[in-house]
Every structure is written in structure tokens, then in C-alpha cells.
Amino acid sequence: MQKTLTIIGAGRVGKALGKLWTQHQAFRLQDVLNQSPASARRATAFIGAGQPISDYASLQAADVYLIATPDDQIVASCAALAQTGLLSADAIVFHCSGALPSSALRPAIDQGAATASIHPIRSFAAPERVVQDFAGTWCGMEGDQRALAVLDQAFSAIGAQLVPLQADAKIHYHAAAVFASNYLVTLLDVATQSYGRAGIAPDVALQMMAPLVRETMENVFRMGPEAALTGPIARGDMATANAQWHAVTAANPAHGELYRQFMQLTAELAARRQPPKQ
Structure with a gap:
């Protein structure tokens, strides 16, 4: 069975990945949570799947949660997700930040969830183009092995090339990209x-x-x-x-x-x- 996926903060990165995973049947997209109902609807329309919502109380339990908000909102978004009570030892929570380690998802870790970070090394300025030519994109990854085992399969399904990172030196990895x-x-x-x-x-x-x-x-x-x-x-x-x-x-x-x-x-x-x- 496909694992269910919820995206929190479906901007350019979240929309592009959501559409790719939907096209390749890597995940079954469940909820898309954005700051406004309108932006959530635009995201699900672009992806072609998912339920648009605009508050954490409306979230359903999912197997995997992607927090694709801007970096400065990731910790707060994770804390809000943890407060819903939906997370368990079976859940996976990850983000796509190149600068923050997976340990930034501490609220999810405290709930027993496995966490990870997968950072695609490319520009997402044009999500439509990303969807067309994502195959071959390098992605830096680090986190819990259980989370990485699932995410490795999902990213490989859309053509990503994954490279492991040292979590405690991730700032140097991101500086290299800059x-x-x-x-x-x-x-x-x-x-x-x-x-x-x-x-x-x-x-x-x-x-x-x-x-x-x-x-x-x-x-x-x-x-x-x-x-x-x-x-x-x-x-x-x-x-x-x-x-x-x-x-x-x-x-x-x-x-x-x-x-x-x-x-x-x-x-x-x-x-x-x-x-x-x-």
C-alpha cells in the first residue's frame, strides 16, 4: 500500500515534490495545509491531488509529513503539528531545508516520530519546470535510518540522486551551495x-x-x-x-x-x- 503524505507549507518546493510523487505514485497525498484556504486550493490544483486545509485541527493522521515552510517557520510548524496529537512512533516527519539539520524537528522527535532532512540541490523558482526535469537532481540527506529508508525510495522514484551528509556539519554543505x-x-x-x-x-x-x-x-x-x-x-x-x-x-x-x-x-x-x- 502507498504511504500517505501530508504537506505543511506547500509553496514552490512542496507543490513540485507533491506533483512528482503523485505522478509516480510514490505517496498518496492526503492533506495540504497552507496559511490560507485559497493558497491551499491553488497548491492542490497544481498537484492534482490532496485535500486543501488551512488549520492544524483539520489534519488527519498520515504516515509521512513534509514540512516545506520557509526555514524560519519549520520549528514552529513542527511544534504545531506535534500539538495535534497525530504523531506516533510510526510517523515520519521531514523537511527540505539545506541549512537546518533534522534535529530541528525536536517536537516530532519528542513524540517518537522518525525525522529526516532531504535537500534537493536546485532552484525551485519555476515549479512547472522542476516537475519536467527533476530526474537527476542531487539531494543531500541525513536523519533517522527508518525515515531515510522510506524517503530514499520516494525520492529515487522521481529520479533523485541521494548523497548522505554529516548532520553536525550541514551548515558547510549549504554554504557550498551558496x-x-x-x-x-x-x-x-x-x-x-x-x-x-x-x-x-x-x-x-x-x-x-x-x-x-x-x-x-x-x-x-x-x-x-x-x-x-x-x-x-x-x-x-x-x-x-x-x-x-x-x-x-x-x-x-x-x-x-x-x-x-x-x-x-x-x-x-x-x-x-x-x-x-x-
Whole structure:
């Protein structure tokens, strides 16, 4: 028999996962609890299953509960769920936060429920697209083995690739995703501003950077960071690097400090490279 699933906080993540599990018959969606009846109805309409509700008192007992609220509401939502009296030693409660460990679900743990965290490493800005191409998405997981055994099957059914995490070091896992995604965007914005000082319009700068960035990323993923590194520091041209540092600092001290730090880290990366084979 399919295990029943209730989603608390069916925003972009909850809606996309709910629809995927419904399509692949991994769970039988039961209740969808959102802050308002209207948003709950929109979520169930998107998913194509589930009973829309807007208060904890209306929840039915389920096998599995996904708390898909924003991170700062997860603990309070779990506490409200625990207060319903629906949880037991047979229940599973999990969240999809990349920053919070499964131990944040302490109210459910105190009721005997098994808890876990499964974090899909991708953007959910467009749930419709996520549903179409979720297969192959990497997901970091940690928590109770009983919970993970069930969730491993459910996520595998929709094509996820699961990787275990160290729960006590999860903040570093999430920081890695921020470096690779959010701060990459910021870095490209800094590059766009630097092009602007040379008289190049932002839209043109983005077009100029596109092939360079794409080829660099492809090289990193194909060869690794050490082999993919090019540029003045990689070839030992510190005079050019220092001239750029001084120029950037004169134009924008904050960007200059960022450039200095990247110089140091890039020199360390270059030092790790293996000498070419003879």
C-alpha cells in the first residue's frame, strides 16, 4: 500500500515534490495545509491531488509529513503539528531545508516520530519546470535510518540522486551551495561593473562573458578546478595581477579587497596543480 503524505507549507518546493510523487505514485497525498484556504486550493490544483486545509485541527493522521515552510517557520510548524496529537512512533516527519539539520524537528522527535532532512540541490523558482526535469537532481540527506529508508525510495522514484551528509556539519554543505550559486551571481555582477569602467554596456558585457563563463564551468566539471585554472596567476604573471588589483581598488575599494582575496586563493589553487607530464 502507498504511504500517505501530508504537506505543511506547500509553496514552490512542496507543490513540485507533491506533483512528482503523485505522478509516480510514490505517496498518496492526503492533506495540504497552507496559511490560507485559497493558497491551499491553488497548491492542490497544481498537484492534482490532496485535500486543501488551512488549520492544524483539520489534519488527519498520515504516515509521512513534509514540512516545506520557509526555514524560519519549520520549528514552529513542527511544534504545531506535534500539538495535534497525530504523531506516533510510526510517523515520519521531514523537511527540505539545506541549512537546518533534522534535529530541528525536536517536537516530532519528542513524540517518537522518525525525522529526516532531504535537500534537493536546485532552484525551485519555476515549479512547472522542476516537475519536467527533476530526474537527476542531487539531494543531500541525513536523519533517522527508518525515515531515510522510506524517503530514499520516494525520492529515487522521481529520479533523485541521494548523497548522505554529516548532520553536525550541514551548515558547510549549504554554504557550498551558496558559493556555487548565489555568490557566483554576485561575482559576475562585479565583473559586469568592471567591464562598465571600460565603457562596455551591461547587456553587452553579459553577452561577452557568456561563452567565457560557460567554457570555464565546463572545464571545471570536466577536468577539476586545478586543471581548469588559467589566467595571469596560473602562469605566474604576478605583475599583471597586481596591476589589476591596484586599478580595481582605486575604482572600488570593496571590489579591490575581493580581488586581493581571490588573488591569494587562486595562488593557493595554482600551487596544488600537478606539473605537466614530460
